[in-house]
């Protein structure tokens with residue numbers, strides 16, 4: 001085909017068959033879309049090129065019958081376009097449309113042009129490294145990958161190296177050994193814990209290869225440009241749900257195929273200049289730490305373990321004393337009490353991206369310590385939750401902090417002070433409905449860029465190292481036996497992994513890594529326009 005200046009193809013407009021009818025089909029490179037219209041009524045629809053999964057020549061007679069007289073008159077030539085169909089609740093599905101015509105040359109011209117345009121989608125992965133946790137969630141990871149995901153990858157001509165993990169940390173250790181640079185992305189099939197493993201492997205490997213010491217809490221970490229794709233097959237799947245809007249393996253596979261990219265903030269957790277963990281979703285002490293610790297003993301229950309341990313922990317109603325010091329995130333434009341949530345193309349996250357690029361230009365990788373003041377809060381808390389993202393999941397569809405941003409360089413620090421069981425239940429119920437969960441006198445929320453926490457017990461231990469009599473681990477408050485003030489420490493729940501250290505230092509690293517996702521898309525308000533734009537509706 002002849003090219004226009006700049007190498008572009010002229011607009012391709014042809015009369016092609018689809019189903020039993022003839023359509024005016026357009027390939028508009030400038031608009032980045034392929035569309036079809038049916039004269040004279042001109043009902044039309046367009047599919048963005050970026051949402052076409054694959055194009056293939058089709059043996060017409062095998063696939064399509066019943067198109068009437070055309071089939072008898074001449075040999076028909078056909079090609080099939082596989083594309084993304086957006087359904088309700090952020091669910092994506094793969095649909096196909098087979099176009100036919102009598103002119104073989106025209107058919108080849110269309111197939112060729114579409115294939116070339118797909119080749120030009122440079123953000124699409126060609127080679128992926130896949131880790132499957134066969135024991136995550138309901139133990140369906142392998143089946144989900146083989147039946148729902150692998151066929152789509154193969155349709156999109158993505159080649160894969162697949163590792164089914166044999167033990168915990170298998171994926172993480174493996175990422176330090178393989179040549180990760182030959183892959184366009186790493187896919188984890190499992191839950192938040194499996195994602196965490198892959199993220200630790202990738203971030204750790206990047207720092208190792210760049211000579212950066214992860215034990216230094218002030219180190220500026222090297223961004224990881226190898227994207228991670230999450231095929232949800234775990235118990236909570238909070239990271240997938242909060243970044244895609246649904247926990248659905250086919251939807252996630254399609255986001256990987258079309259090459260979506262969503263930057264993500266990562267918090268580093270240190271104790272005494274020793275690196276402990278990274279966190280992207282929930283870093284929770286008290287309620288969520290205790291649930292996790294109890295539920296780990298009941299892994300055999302599958303996802304139900306969280307309901308069982310959640311109920312038990314709620315009844316135990318333990319609170320913990322400690323001190324939190326934090327630096328507010330002054331550079332971000334939002335607030336945790338905003339009514340707007342982080343959505344695809346989020347303005348606030350875009351601003352943070354610009355700031356980050358400017359900072360890197362000015363200081364390179366050198367970390368500039370801010371002069372901002374530290375705020376200090378002492379108290380008795382039922383829960384201390386720091387979230388880098390909303391933490392929406394099927395159990396809590398708007399999450400623990402509905403206005404938290406995926407990539408603004410900050411975390412929301414939620415402090416739930418000692419209160420009655422009834423009030424705590426009211427707070428928990430608001431995780432699941434539309435009411436404002438921060439509108440309680442015993443709940444405070446701050447947007448922070450870093451914080452430190454020291455439990456009362458570790459403060460006491462530090463100041464009275466010699467006074468062994470004061471270390472009464474495992475006992476309850478002697479002064480008030482019925483007060484539920486537990487003088488043992490709680491545990492940190494770090495993205496679903498336990499962390500026993502009760503004195504930690506946390507810092508948010510803006511957009512340290514990237515996912516094959518695009519954030520949650522705005523709901524299509526105009527349902528009529530939405531349905532009109534689907535090929536199925538036209539046929």
Ligand SMILES: Nc1ncnc2c1ncn2[C@@H]1O[C@H](COP(=O)(O)OP(=O)(O)OP(=O)(O)O)[C@@H](O)[C@H]1O
Pocket residue numbers: 132133134135136137138164165166167168169170189190191192193194195197233234235236237238496497
């Ligand atoms: N082959 C394996 N055998 C045992 N444990 C494994 C294996 N592969 C991975 N793991 C570990 O299993 C843990 C839990 O896995 P995963 O996150 O997939 O499921 P989950 O805990 O049910 O879901 P969620 O994290 O969403 O609550 C991870 O921390 C991971 O390190």
Ligand SMILES: CCCCCCCCCCCCC/C=C/[C@@H](O)[C@H](CO)NC(=O)CCCCC
Pocket residue numbers: 191192193235236237238281282288291292306307310391393395396400428429431432493494495496497
């Ligand atoms: C009476 C109704 C009360 C209902 C209360 C429901 C509250 C649900 C909130 C869920 C918040 C999930 C936050 C995400 C945490 C993940 O990083 C982590 C790893 O997967 N999951 C858990 O710790 C699992 C945590 C599960 C807690 C139940």
Ligand SMILES: [Ca+2]
Pocket residue numbers: 265387388389404405406407408409410411
């Ligand atoms: Ca954030």
